[in-house]
Amino acid sequence: MSTASMVKGTAVPTPLPWSGLLALSTAAFTAVLTELLPAGLLPRMAPALGVSEARVGFLVTGYAAASFAAAIPVTALLRGLPRRPVLLGALLGFALSNAVVALSSSYGVTFAARLAAGVMGGTLWAMLAGYAARMVPAERRGRAIAVVLAGITLALALGVPAGTALAGAVGWRATFGLLAGLAVLLMGWVRWRVPGFPGEARGERVPLAGVAVLPGLPVILSVTLFLLLGHQVMYTYIAPFTDQAGFGRTDVVLLVFGASTVAGIWGTGLLVDRRPRATLLGALALCAAVMLALGRSADAPPVLLAAVALWGVAFGGAPTLIQTALVHASGPAASDVATSLQTTVYNAGIAGGSLTGGVVLERWGAPALPWTAFPLIALALTAVAVGRRHAFPAAPGRRSHGD
Structure with a gap:
């Protein structure tokens, strides 16, 4: 890819692939919202699951613990696979886990779904910045990564408060159902606008x-x-x-x-x-x-x-x-x-x-x-x-x- 085009003798920076980067940013937004949404819904989820609010809070703890534990081993296991299928698999995992949370009345099943979502989160976070960096010339990597990580900021500043308010209007189960639907739609967006990249060849992998x-x-x-x-x-x-x-x-x-x-x-x-x-x-x-x-x-x-x-x-x-x-x-x-x-x-x-x-x-x-x-x-x-x-x-x- 050329880093610049020439217009009347003036170097013009290659434009950012905005649609693909915004898809990755939305993936970051979805992951943060999936992780933190239960924290705003403790009083609503506790009676439906038959547990205390503190145990509903453990749904956030479980997600974080699974993300922490999975990031290194899962990334190492999958590093040889093509990148886009891994990204799509993580988004599918978010969709399924949020759908289970929306439908489940069992705390144990809900907790297991949250652990699965945490594994997806650890996988996703390990690849988003590198994916963005591979989509642009070296001199524009910082801007591309900033666009992708903006999804985290928007989720914290707007997504979690909006999700909590939405749950008050339509119910917490419907809110998790909509979050599952968002992940499915995002899979289509990624398939359409995010380029595919190969994994690391076995002979070229750094231990x-x-x-x-x-x-x-x-x-x-x-x-x-x-x-x-x-x-x-x-x-x-x-x-x-x-x-x-x-x-x-x-x-x-x-x-x-x-x-x-x-x-x-x-x-x-x-x-x-x-x-x-x-x-x-x-x-x-x-x-x-x-x-x-x-x-x-x-x-x-x-x-x-x-x-x-x-x-x-x-x-x-x-x-x-x-x-x-x-x-x-x-x-x-x-x-x-x-x-x-x-x-x-x-x-x-x-x-x-x-x-x-x-x-x-x-x-x-x-x-x-x-x-x-x-x-x-x-x-x-x-x-x-x-x-x-x-x-x-x-x-x-x-x-x-x-x-």
Whole structure:
């Protein structure tokens, strides 16, 4: 594929394959909505399944655990298969599991369906960024990945609240049924507009352990871990922190954060292919500064809301920047396996951050949360600063001295 066409002597960038990228973005949206929707439907699902609300909450836990456990082994098992059939298989799995949830009155059957959906989720997340990278020239990979990962942001900011409201209007079973239907329609869209790519040839596959130690990969995975640890320490317990700060409107705080992440991923899409390293350094520095502001002045509502807005902007763009660095470091062919490693590290960061935040909250109270998050995010920032050769070069294809 030519990276540019010539019009009257001027190089014009190859246009993005928008329809295919938006199909992948919708797949990301569907996966996040499938994972998190039960959290908004606890009071409605519990009586129908004959269990407590806490056990309905385990439907989210089970999905996450299955995704965590499946990402690496399933991706390694399927890495030799053509990519589009694997993608279609994951979407079919979402459709079937959501249909089972919509129809089941047994908690055990419902939980099993959620575990199956989690396996599909782990498979899907491992391949989306690499798929997007293979659809565009190297100099446009960052923008393509940003488009795909925007589906996550839209699901968090709009999809989960809208799905919860829809369940109030038509019932939770109908909502899961519609989600199953969305996955079926998405299969047709993918078959129509997303190109097929071959799997990795057996003789060309880098062993799993070899992928993990590719130049730059350990640094990128450590940045992922430290950022998610710090973020989840604060985000998981934003409600008690907001209460102790005297504001008490967690819904407003979450709305501000969600809306700001949309702005963050949009801005990142403009910069990721031109200044990826500087943009990531700025995003992490802003996250760290926000934690300092929350630690010192969160009892002033204007400061609290402004800090949360900046936090959303910074964090909204960070996953795209880190994912793009991962694809450049691993190469598109090995990106599925590399991303499966990152998916596992990502989920470990979520679990570890939530656990750490809970311990801190119980022992020292909510005011200690931002001071716990700050050094973790500072470690992520430091890792980016020192990983300037293979992990986070100034721009794709350019390498600085030192690492």
